[in-house]
Amino acid sequence: MADADRNRRSVRRIVLVVIAMFGFGYLLVPLYDVFCEITGLNGKTGRIAEAEVAASYRPDPSRSLTIQFVASNSADMPWDFRPAVATMVVHPGQLYATYFVAANRTGQRMVAQAIPSMAPTRAARYFNKTECFCFNQQPLEAGEEKQMPLRFIVDPRLPKDIETLTLVYSLFDVTGRTASQ
Amino acid sequence: MSMATATHDADHDHGPAKGLKRWITTTNHKDIGTLYLVFALTMFFIGGAMAMVIRAELFQPGMQLVDPQFFNSMITVHALVMIFGAVMPAFTGLANWLIPMMIGAPDMALPRMNNLSFWILPFAFTLLLSTFFMEGGGPAGGWTLYPPLSLQMGEGFPFMIFAIHLAGISSIMGSINVIVTILNMRAPGMTLMKMPLFVWTWLITAYLLIATMPVLAGAVTMLLTDKFAGTSFFNAAGGGDPVMYQHIFWFFGHPEVYILILPAFGIISAIVPTFARKPLFGYSSMVYATTSIAFLSFIVWAHHMFTVGMPVVGELFFMYATMMIAVPTGVKVFNWVSTMWKGAMSFETPMLFAIGFIMMFTIGGFSGLMLAIAPADFQYHDTYFVVAHFHYVLVTGAIYSIMAATYYWLPKWTGKMYDERLGKIHFWVSTLSVNVLFFPQHFLGLAGMPRRIPDYSVQFADWNMVSSIGGFVFGASQLLFLWVVIKTVRGGKKATDRVWEGANGLEWTLSSPPPYHSFSEAPVIK
Numbered sequence A: 001m002a003d004a005d006r007n008r009r010s011v012r013r014i015v016l017v018v019i020a021m022f023g024f025g026y027l028l029v030p031l032y033d034v035f036c037e038i039t040g041l042n043g044k045t046g047r048i049a050e051a052e053v054a055a056s057y058r059p060d061p062s063r064s065l066t067i068q069f070v071a072s073n074s075a076d077m078p079w080d081f082r083p084a085v086a087t088m089v090v091h092p093g094q095l096y097a098t099y100f101v102a103a104n105r106t107g108q109r110m111v112a113q114a115i116p117s118m119a120p121t122r123a124a125r126y127f128n129k130t131e132c133f134c135f136n137q138q139p140l141e142a143g144e145e146k147q148m149p150l151r152f153i154v155d156p157r158l159p160k161d162i163e164t165l166t167l168v169y170s171l172f173d174v175t176g177r178t179a180s181q
Numbered sequence B: 001m002s003m004a005t006a007t008h009d010a011d012h013d014h015g016p017a018k019g020l021k022r023w024i025t026t027t028n029h030k031d032i033g034t035l036y037l038v039f040a041l042t043m044f045f046i047g048g049a050m051a052m053v054i055r056a057e058l059f060q061p062g063m064q065l066v067d068p069q070f071f072n073s074m075i076t077v078h079a080l081v082m083i084f085g086a087v088m089p090a091f092t093g094l095a096n097w098l099i100p101m102m103i104g105a106p107d108m109a110l111p112r113m114n115n116l117s118f119w120i121l122p123f124a125f126t127l128l129l130s131t132f133f134m135e136g137g138g139p140a141g142g143w144t145l146y147p148p149l150s151l152q153m154g155e156g157f158p159f160m161i162f163a164i165h166l167a168g169i170s171s172i173m174g175s176i177n178v179i180v181t182i183l184n185m186r187a188p189g190m191t192l193m194k195m196p197l198f199v200w201t202w203l204i205t206a207y208l209l210i211a212t213m214p215v216l217a218g219a220v221t222m223l224l225t226d227k228f229a230g231t232s233f234f235n236a237a238g239g240g241d242p243v244m245y246q247h248i249f250w251f252f253g254h255p256e257v258y259i260l261i262l263p264a265f266g267i268i269s270a271i272v273p274t275f276a277r278k279p280l281f282g283y284s285s286m287v288y289a290t291t292s293i294a295f296l297s298f299i300v301w302a303h304h305m306f307t308v309g310m311p312v313v314g315e316l317f318f319m320y321a322t323m324m325i326a327v328p329t330g331v332k333v334f335n336w337v338s339t340m341w342k343g344a345m346s347f348e349t350p351m352l353f354a355i356g357f358i359m360m361f362t363i364g365g366f367s368g369l370m371l372a373i374a375p376a377d378f379q380y381h382d383t384y385f386v387v388a389h390f391h392y393v394l395v396t397g398a399i400y401s402i403m404a405a406t407y408y409w410l411p412k413w414t415g416k417m418y419d420e421r422l423g424k425i426h427f428w429v430s431t432l433s434v435n436v437l438f439f440p441q442h443f444l445g446l447a448g449m450p451r452r453i454p455d456y457s458v459q460f461a462d463w464n465m466v467s468s469i470g471g472f473v474f475g476a477s478q479l480l481f482l483w484v485v486i487k488t489v490r491g492g493k494k495a496t497d498r499v500w501e502g503a504n505g506l507e508w509t510l511s512s513p514p515p516y517h518s519f520s521e522a523p524v525i526k
Helices: A002-039 A050-057 A122-127 B001-009 B019-025 B029-057 B068-103 B111-133 B158-184 B197-228 B242-259 B262-276 B285-297 B302-306 B312-324 B326-338 B348-370 B375-379 B384-415 B420-446 B458-490
Strands: A064-073 A080-083 A087-090 A097-103 A110-119 A128-134 A138-141 A145-154 A164-173
Touching: A002 B158, A002 B197, A002 B242, A050 A128, A064 A080, A064 A097, A087 A097, A110 B111, A110 B384, A122 A128, A122 B111, A128 B302, A138 A145, B019 B384, B029 B068, B029 B111, B029 B375, B029 B384, B029 B458, B068 B111, B068 B158, B068 B197, B068 B262, B111 B158, B158 B197, B197 B242, B197 B262, B197 B285, B242 B285, B242 B302, B262 B285, B262 B348, B262 B458, B285 B312, B285 B326, B302 B312, B302 B375, B312 B326, B312 B348, B312 B375, B326 B348, B348 B384, B348 B420, B384 B420, B384 B458, B420 B458
Parallel strands: A064 A164
Antiparallel strands: A064 A087, A080 A097, A097 A145, A110 A138, A110 A164, A128 A145
16 A cells, blocks of 8 residues: 555645635735836836935936826716826925815715826826825715825936836725725 | 456546546546536637627628627637637646656646646636626736726626636646656656656646736625725725736736647747657757746746837846747757758658648747837737747647647547548648738738727728638638547547657556556656
8 A cells, every 4th residue: 555655645736736826816915916006017107205205315406307197087987087288397305285076966975086097107207296095095975076186206317218107096996995005 | 448447446447437426526537638628618719709709790880790899809709718728728638638648657747636726617617608698798908907998897807806816726736736746656677768758748837827826816806895895906096006017917827828839849849859850859959948937927928018118128128038038949849850951851740730830930939029128028018929929839839839749649549540542631721710810911901900809991992802801711610620630539540559669768668548447557767
């Protein structure tokens, strides 16, 4: 029965691999987030504390960038959603403020989550926000309209060939979902 | 039978049980191999019927026969049935029949699990096909099940997910069995580097399966919890990302395409030397090439998603890594051709299918190289060019190898010769029609026809009609294959033990058909 023992040992080893690979599938989820955060892939823009801004960046008035703001609704989202201004001309290293306007025209209270995305994607990690309505879920009562603030700063190390950045917010309906991030 | 009775008391060598119970309770590798092959053939015709619906709808522009939702579920389920229901079980069936006989083992290492891993499959595919009768119909978002589209499926969604789980569990158990059998049950003297290439390629395939099937299980479980448990793995609103699904899916999906072709390489490597009457050229380079392909298959997945918006560095990496696969694959094709070089060749049906495989699989390989070029892929992505590519590697590749294997080993399994004349007719009708079916799809794709659509612009009409005609003929010619198999099983000329003049390997030293329990005493390996 040495053979049966040997088989049992082999099976045990292989089953461990199977379980490990199932776990690896789930491990890819945090790995993916970390990878995107480090590389700025996927258009995920950064976040920075306002107190650090002065220490980190020096304004560069010699360079001007155009920032375009775009608002979009995901499939089932009924709100009105638009940027206060469509474009801004900014200098890297300097803090700017603007806002988006959202209005809930439906008859009930709803909660929304805005998800940012940036084009070109390689610019994303140079675009940092000190304050953003996308950091939190945004509840609006029936018929309520709200100005949702955004304060941002562009890292002066942004590659020289980039002159225009497009920031897109997509609004998702998360009413009835608990906050997860 | 009289021999079985005579030896019964001496060594407890039981023959098969009688009737239906034999097939339900069997732990015999030959019975289970037969079950797998019959199941695969059944699924091949179910999936083929869906392909006929697709080609009928595309026969002319405009909406002809079915509504778009049903058309989409046809393309989705056609793929799922053919991949998980036809090709993979067919290879597992061949593994069950052949691996123990090729390495001189009495049976598979884990016979009870073998029974279980087969009998899960009919349940898995009943679940999958039952979704057609549910509210919302069958899955229609493509076999890759990309969210958020796949999450919009109707009530059948969890049934489809569980069907994939079950099919995955079945193939994981089948792979465990193959690995343990090959590692522990080889006859004395059968070293790894003496194993037939079919055994080698299956060993590597089994490792690919246990490494990637659990990842697929994880990905579809995430879909399930996203839909029903409020998680947000792929939901942007909750911080997830639908593109991540594509990464996880193709981490499974690319090794999966090699799972569908590596055993085919083993089959061709068995058949070509037999009919060229020369030993295989470059045996060890074949082993190393197979291993390299398996390794590379893990680092090329994102070439399926060049258009999602990757940085240039990523596109370059995946492009070059993908092109690198052409090197070991080229080694294999070179070795097959060199085996035939100056051989005393004869062209029985298995050899015809093997040569057809080598030529047409290579065509599919070349269109794959074109698709690997990232900037070109921006043009080809999601067009009929991709459809033509993967049907050349899967139909004239994987399916042709399974046909070749059936013709090659059927006399061994049944003890009777198939009808050579009908076999040759089957080959020529299939080969002519399959090229009429898929070659024009290259033109359609290059001209810009998108895949997965039930209707198209009129400029695509001519080639679609040609393709559909080829499709109907190819579909009908497979009924001839079914007839050849049935005819052989019901009675044919008695086959010799060796069957083929040039055949080498342990399975040919057994009688045709082999005894129910073979190699109870390990054979001596020279």
